[in-house]
Structure formats: C-alpha cells, structure tokens
Amino acid sequence: MKKLLLFLLAAFPVLMACAQNKTEKTITGQVVSATDQLPVPGARVVFAGTRFTAVTDSAGSFSFKSKMDSVTIHVLFIGYMPLQQRVSMNASNIRMELRETQEALKDVVVAGYGKPKKDKTVSEKDFKFPPLANDAEVKMEEVVAAGVVSPPPGAVYCFVEAPNTNEFSSISENKFHTVQNEPLSTFSADVDRASYTIVRRALANGELPYAEAVRVEELINYFDYNYAPPQDQHPVAIHTDLAVCPWNKSHQLVRIGIQGKRIPTGNLPPSNLVFLLDVSGSMDEENKLPLVKQAFKLLVQQLRPQDRVSIVVYAGAAGTVLPSTPGNQKSRIIAALNKLEAGGSTAGGEGIQLAYRIARQHFISEGNNRVILATDGDFNVGISSDRELEKLVEKEKQHGVFLSVLGFGMGNYKDNHLETLADKGNGNYAYIDDYEEARRTFATEFGGTLFTIAKDVKLQVEFNPAQVKGYRLIGYENRMLNKEDFNDDKKDAGDMGSGHTVTALYEIVPAGAKMPEGGSVDPLKYQRNTPPPAPLAPNREVLTVKLRYKTPQGNKSMLLQQVLQPGAKDISACPADFRLAASVAQFGMLLRNSPHAGKSRYEDAIGLAVSAKGEDPEGYRAEYIQLLKKAKAISESVAKED
Template identity: 55%
Template sequence: MAEKLIAMRKYLALLLLTCLMVINASARQERTITGTVKDSADGYPIANAVVRVKGTDYLTATNAKGTFSLKVPVGALIIEINATSYKLREVNLGAQQTTLHVKLSMLQQLIKAAEKNRYIMTGKADEIATSPVVEYVAPLPRQQMHQKALAGRVAGVTANGYYPGPGANTEDYSPINENIFHTATDQPLSTFSIDVDRASYSNMRRFLNNGEMPPPDAVRVEEMVNYFDYRYKAPTGKDPVAIYADMAVCPWNTAHQLVRVALKSKQVDTKDLPAANLVFLLDVSGSMEDENKLPLVKRAFSVLTEQLRPQDKVAIVVYAGAAGVVLPATSGSDKKKILAALDELQAGGSTAGGEGIKLAYHIAEELRSQNSNTRVILATDGDFNVGVSSDGELTRMIEKERQKGISLSVLGFGMGNYKDNKLELLADKGNGNYAYIDNFEEARRTFVTEFGGTLFTVAKDVKLQVEFNPQFVQAYRLVGYENRMLQNEDFNNDKKDAGDMGVGHTVTALYEIIPSGKKGETVNWVDPLKYQQGKVLGNQSEVLTVKLRYKQPNADASQLMQKVLPYNNQQITSAPEDFRMATAVAAFGQLLRHSAFKGTATYDQVLSWAGNARGEDAEGYRAEFIQLVKKAKLLDKE
C-alpha cells in the first residue's frame, strides 16, 4: 500500500509539473510591446494610428498621446503602422524586442497642397481689412505646413498670422478621426444619429473631375455610401421607417465580416404632402460671382420653383454686406414672379451670412402655420465674414429656431473658398439636409427627382443603437459616421437631437466585424473587465440587435423599433446587389482617405465589385461612380 501511495504521489507531482510547464509555455506564447507613433516632421503624437501584426488581428490603436500597448506572438514579427493622412509603414520587430517608437510621414499630396496655399503675412491682421495690398513671401517651414494640412484646413487669416497667397485654395474641412474597433465584451453598444446628407460625394466628384484627389477630410464615407439609390422595401405598417440587416464576408479583409444596417422611409405622393412655407436664403456676396456659384444657384432654385404647388409659399432673402428681402411671401402658383426675382440677382460685396439667417428665420416664423412644412434653404459657399459668423453664435441661433419647428437645409456651391465644415454644421444643427451642388444635374436630382425627400420630413430625431453578441463578435467598428456618434445614454433621451428622414429616404450603415473564436488573436483596446457576467439573453444565434428611435414630425416623444440579425456566413458575391454596391463605395471612400482600415482593397477591386452591382441604374449614378474610381486610380500616386 505504501509503495502505491508513493507512486501516486510521484504521478501527481509529475502531472503538476507538466501542467506548470504547459502554463508557462502558454504564457510565453505572447509578449507585450509598448511604444509611440509620432509625426516625422514635427514630432507631434499621432492619435488613432492602427498598430497591427501584419496579416493578423493582433492590433491596437494609439491614444491621444500617440502611445500604445499591444500583446503580440513570440518571435520576430512585421508590425504595420497605419494612420489616416499618413503613409503606411512596416517595421521589423525583433524576437526579444518589447518597445517600438515609430515616425510616420504625411502623404505627399497634403504637403504639396499646404506649401502651395500657405504664405506668411508681412502685415498685421488688423491692417488687412483696410489695405487692398498684401505682400506675400516664401511658404511656411515644412513642419508648419504639415501641421496645418493635417488639421484638414487651408483657411484664411488666422491668429498665428498666416494668410493665403494669390489664387490660394482656402477651402475648409473639419478633421475626421476614423472610428476604431471596439470589443463587444467591453463596449457592446454602438449608438449614432442617422445621416441622409450626400454633400461629400458630389464634392469628391468635383475634385476628381477637375483632375485632383480630394483632401482626406473632405471624404465622409457614410455620405458617399448614402449618395446612391437603394431598392429597399418601404414600410407597410404604422411606423414611417423600415429596418433591414444582413451580413457577409468583408471583401477588404476576408478574415472579417461586414454587417449592413439599412433603413427606408415611407413614400408619400406629392399631392398628399403638407403645404410648404419656404424661404430661399441666397448668398449674393462678391465671392459668389463665379459661374459655378450664383449663376448655378439661380438655375437650381428655378428648378425648385417649377415643382411648387399653389398651396406652397416662397419668400426670397439675400445677403451680401447686409441682408434684405427681394421677394415677399408669394404663392407657388405665381411662378413667373418668383423666377423674375431670381433672374435679377447679382453678386457683389462682403458676406453678412449671420444677418441673412436671422432675417430668413424671422420671415419663416411669420409664414409658419399648423401642419405645414416651414423651412429655410440656404445657398452659399459658406464664406461668412461680416457680423455673426462664428460657429458658436450661428449654431446657438439655429438651435433656438429649430425648437420652433423651422428647419434649415443647406446647399453648398463653388470651389476655392468653400467652407464645408461650417455648412455641414449649420445643416446638422438646423435639422435639414446638406448637399453640395457641383453641376446642374445634381440640382435636378435634389429638387426634382427627390423633391419630397429634400423638403418633407416623415421621421425626426432618428437614432440607431446596435448591441453586439460577444458569442459571435469579438470586435466591431462603424464605417464612417464619425461626426454622428452619440453617447449610449443619448439613445433613450428624447431631448437629444438627431438626424431626420424625408419622404422615400434610404440610410445605410456598415459595420466591420472581427468574429469571435479566432484563437490567440485579440483586439487590445482596454484591459479585460473583472465583473461582467458574460450572460447572453435571447436566441443564441443572434449576432446583434438593431434598435431605432424616431419621432413623428409633430411629436416630442420617440417610438422604439427593433430588428434582430441571425448569423449568416455568406460570401459578398452572394449578397444582395445593393449590399455589394454599398460595400464598393465604402471601400472607395477608405482608399480616398488612405484609411488605416482599407485592408487589401484596391481600385481595381472596387471597379470589379461595383461593376457587378450596377443593376438597372436608371439615372446612371453607378456607371458614373465607376468612371470616378478610374480617375482616382490614375491620380492617386501615393
């Protein structure tokens, strides 16, 4: 018996030793590396740079200080570092190396744009307004150019004393920090406001048709995706919106999957739409004299005038150095009078945009009546330089008027001094649409083909919240919608403003998914949580649940809708045509942005995906898209 006991003890000791060896070996399968990612020109930290073990899902992102921490496999590795607006860099990581400090170089096209358009101002800022002559000298040092271009801005006089040179491009775009991956266990909810705007697409088209690549911050991927008509079925029940969801293998990273969330608002016959009280607010300042500005504005609003009904009313307000009324409220049946007023407009003077908005809202409030659609439609290049002009002042004014039931839609025109960042903000705060009119065809589409969707709201404050099931989803990222993100608490807060859907509108959102169960490959955004139950309620085959809140146009309380997506591992080639088209457009947007998440996508692949998803294409927009991809392929030399 004693011998058996001794043998048993030896066996248990050997077993314990073996287990410890296995545990130690497992622990040695990974190591943690830390480091920084900075700008090669000025040493500034780069936030949201993606640090990845090449060919795997071992990845993380830098924080605001440009630092990162990442668990990686043992042995020598190749590390990819990719940040929007920078060149991709690959670095060899030694088998024993635990720190990595990397510097990235900015895309050459941004450096050239900054060096071309930035000059040092020799005079004082307050002398510029009184002196017609400004002396320009050599471009700024490269690192200062770099910083300005990286901010997404090529603006006019600044606090630092910079002024654009003769013929300089002073277009202004807000910087976009791309959405990154979030783990489903730590952040299972994704909440955002819908976006039906499409200004970014037509603006991008303008650049490519002029033989230039668009600035990365001019490319908002969700607006490109939502530019196209998708044949989603309209709702048939009491809700004015229908929800659809499906998934397929992600074509730019086949180890991942792509989820599509789609919305379609109800169709309403034009004759059944409520009366419209419209105030045309038109910029007639000197900056609007170019052929693609005020002359195109006049043609666009003439097209809109032809769509008006007798019950509709229109007033026209213009602004330059001051604001004034050129046409009092006029019935839509008196088209000759409206068209004559438009025809007489001429450009000249400074730009008192804030005063124009004030006057337009005042007239709109006088026109407003119960059960009518009251809207101000602003047409401008966004270059406000007299009176109320700061973003804060303008948005506070617009938010106040929004509470009265008056919407603000914005149409952008022109190039060279276009202020996209200001116009997008105004439309967002004004609960209206934002479109960029680069040609007469775009005006026709906005005011003829989509007359109801442009002017008449069927669901307001539309919010989406997606909950991911960690059983199927290790991590996710929302493609685009960076400036539409909401706090999770905002979803049930009816006081929180969100986007509106007009008659017949479609909205498409894409999520890139890293599936669960990929052994050893983890997304290292935050440390694991200690106190989560990991309990999944509901059907175990559910990948995610989409929740939507909306308000009826005249209501203050929201309604809740839900849609569940079951697991489906189909190839993208087997997905519906509209899904494939949206995927191609999203990939194109990421290529234009030189996105850190573009994966293996190429222009040739986008051409193939889009070519196989053209369908009927009655208006020819998908065929035009293919031509734009071909132009970008020739122009993009980075």
C-alpha cells in the same frame, strides 16, 4: 436766340435717348507669341478706363463688350513684355503679339490674386489688387507673403490664383471595439451626401480630395437602395443582412438599411419656404450664383398653389427681394431670381435671422416650414462663430422652422460651417457641383429633400458576445452618440425625408477570431477579469438593431427593433445594393488612406461596382464606376511622383 434755346431744350431728350441707346459692341481678339505665333492662354487683358478685365482662354482668345467708340487694351503675362494698344470698337478679331522679355524671373512682380475664368469676360472685382508700396527693392518671397509690392523698372506682371482657403472638419476614424467592454454602438442617422459631390468635383479636376472631405457614410448614402418600404403605421422600416468582408476575409460585414415611407407629392403638406441666397462677392463665379439661380428655378417648377416662397439675400447687408408668394406664381418668383447679382461682403448671420423672421411670419401649422440656405459658406460679417449660429438654428428648430443647406463652389468653401448648420437645423446638407446635381436635389427627389417624415432618428446596435468579438462602424464619426443619448428624447439626431434611405456598415470580428491591433485592452487590475455572463437572448442572434424616431411635430420618440441572424455569404452572392455599398466603403477608405482598409484595392471596388450596376436609370452607378477609375489613375500617378 430764344428759338434756338427752345430748339435745344426740345432736342435734348432726343439726344440723350440716342446716347443712352447707343448700341453695345463687342471686341474679340487673340493674344499670340510674336516668336512662334502660337496662342498665349492665361494672359491678363485689361481695358483701360473701365472696370473690366479678361483672361485669355486655351486658344488665346478674349472678348469685351462696351458702348465706347474705342478702348486702350493692356496685355500682361509672365515672360513677356507688357503690351498696350488702342483699338476701335468697330474692330474684330484683333491680333495682339507679345514679345518675350529678357528680364530674369527674379524681377517678376505679383500684381493681383484671383482665379481666371475660362471663356468669359470677367469683372475687375474678380481680382484682388494689393495697394502699392514705395519700396521697389522687394524679393519674390516677400511678394508672395505680403502681397504688397511696387513694381521695379522693367518688371513683368504675373497673375496668380488666390490661396486655397477651403475648410473641413477633421475626422478621427472609428476604431474597433470589443463587445465584452462596449456591447452598444449608438449613432444618429445621416442622409446628407455633400461629401460625394465634393469628392466627384476634386476627381473631375484631376486631384485627389482632401482626406477630411471624405465622409464615408455620405459616399455610401449618395446612392438609392431598393429596401422594402414600411408595411405598418411606422414611417420607417429596418433591414439587415450579413456578408464575408471583401477586404478582410476573416471578418464579416453587416449592412443596416433604413427605408422611409414615400409619400406622393400631392399628399405632402403645404410648404412655407424661404430661399436664403448668398449674393456676396465670393459668389461671383459660374459655379456659384449662376448655378444657384438654375437650381432654385428647378425647385420653383415643383411648387404647388398651396406652397409659398420668400427670397432673402445677404451680402454687405441682408434684405428681402421677394415677399411670400404663392407657388403658382412661378414667373414672378423666377423674375426675382433672375435679377440677383453678386457683390459685397457676407453678412451671413444677419441673413439667417431675417429669413427665420419671415418664415415665422408666414408659418403654416402642420406644414413644412423651412429656410433653404445657398452659399459657399464664407460667413465673415455679423454672427460668424459656429456656436452662435448653432444656438440660433437650434432655437428656431424648436419653433418648427427647419434649415436645409446647399453648398456651391470651391476654393473658399466652408464645409465645416455648412455641415454644422444643417445638423443643428433638422435639415439635410448637399453640395451642388453641377446642373445635374441640382436637378437630382430639387426635381428628381423633391419630396425627400424638403419634407421630413421622421425626425431625431437614432440607431443603437447591441452585439451578441457569443457571436461577435469586436466591431467597427464605418463612417458616421461626427454622428456618434453616447449610449445614454438613445433614450433621451431631448437629444437631437438626424432626420429622414419622404422616400429617403439610410445605410450603415459595420465590420465585425467573429467570436474566436483575433482582434485587430489597437482593438483590445489590457486585463483590468482592480476588477475581476471574468468571462462575459451567458447571454439573455438566444446565442444564434448576431445583433439587435434598435431605432428611435419622432414624428415631424412630435416630442416623444417611438421604438423599432430588428434582429440579425448569422449566415454570412460571400459578397458576390449578396444583393446588388449590398455589393455597391461595400464597393463605396472601399472607395472611401482608399481615398482616406484608412488604416482599416485591409486588402482594399481599386480593382476590387471597380469589380463590385460593375457587378452592382443593374438598370441604373439615372446613370449614377455608371458615373461612380468612372470616378473609381479616375481615382485609381490619379492615385497611381501620385504614387509615381512620390
């Protein structure tokens, strides 16, 4: 007996090892209709006794991995009777036939909310199942409203997508102003381009984007423009030109271009970076956390030995998964990224506080100290109000730690949160919708994305009433400043990175032309209505552009100026970059159904874009032309439906 016991004790580890090393097997199957044997896409496949579920793809196929010997499979789909079948894990290419139900659709029960994932076995946590109530008598509208039901006898289960909870800040478009009453226009520079990729994603899905998601200046600034670099001690240079407005021939179009100095990567200051990564449950989708990992791996490949990286994650709580590590230890950094998994709620505020604390601990004087936040913007635990986050980010910015923000995914996307954080943190904001966009952000434009060459960049345009009767700034609605803010060095503004460009367009009404409706005011009652005094500057000047900026470590701004002379050309005779910017402006106004779109048409925007395509080494302009065509087709389809 003693020998038997010793034998069993000796064999126990071996038996346990065999059990633990049991080979994982894969079941593949297809769900079809018993009536016509055609595939049933979108059917929900539940594997009993596990936390896994799947949704059949367009071919009705599904797959499941497990170390079990057998499993019971439940298949549920609207219009068909539920199916249950026990199968062996040694089986393959299982064919499951659903029979149509005779129950009326009024008996359909919503069993869960979530978003199907194509061609992927998904976890039970991808679906939100409501608790069941005792009342079996429930109406369909009550099911949708409350999400809590008890299935009546013979009911058919239905899977529906979760409600869309994207959030964008509202935009009140800039109006025309008379030069006599408001000769100055002041705004903050903007190099963000998140709006373009959000628009691109919507159109790729066959949908028109939300009007609030269309920020025209970000569409324009998505593209690189070939302005001449600065030739003096300043890190930026101003360029101006003038054309006949393509969507209103009685008006003119002013282009203002700002070009940042391009600094070779080897000459850039060392970086102290903290990756702040959202790993909450809402990030568990292919275009969220997996894409985050891919994007940051691209960034890691650009790091130099003098650069350092820390990784902080947040879900139900925040924590450090990688202490500050030199940039030449790439395998260690990538290994930490590979281990990340999504799950839990979102303690965004707590994560930001920890990231800033680590950034301060490893602060590099005269270096690039930056937190890079990657999230879908769903901050719902901890510091959650916009104002609290703004105060935190503004405070840390004063200590020299900047914030860049990268948005991922859609459906529960909080664009308004992310844009605010980036604006207050002296950083840029981008939306990463695919691997190519990640490559552009972190590989192609590494220096411009991460290294600030000029901060608090503000522009003020003074119009000459002898040449200009009225004007309208196209876009930049959430970047407008008071005229007094231009000379106030305490007023925050935009930042520019190495090699970055900023482009702004003004639609102007020439002197003697009629102001558009809503662009004028009644004569004053209590003040003398006299013509404007003779200009102090020459009548031949259209406007003067003034620009203020600070060095990355500076607190006092420096001033640059540039004058624009008259001589508007037809847009077809203007440089290709100007034609492209004019095309994108029309694109944005059409998407927004702007009252200022004039005679804009997709055909005209496409024509300008085609003429401005040029060499296009990265293919961004060619892609834009295709987006224009998609938007035109979708708009026409929507118009027919209406």
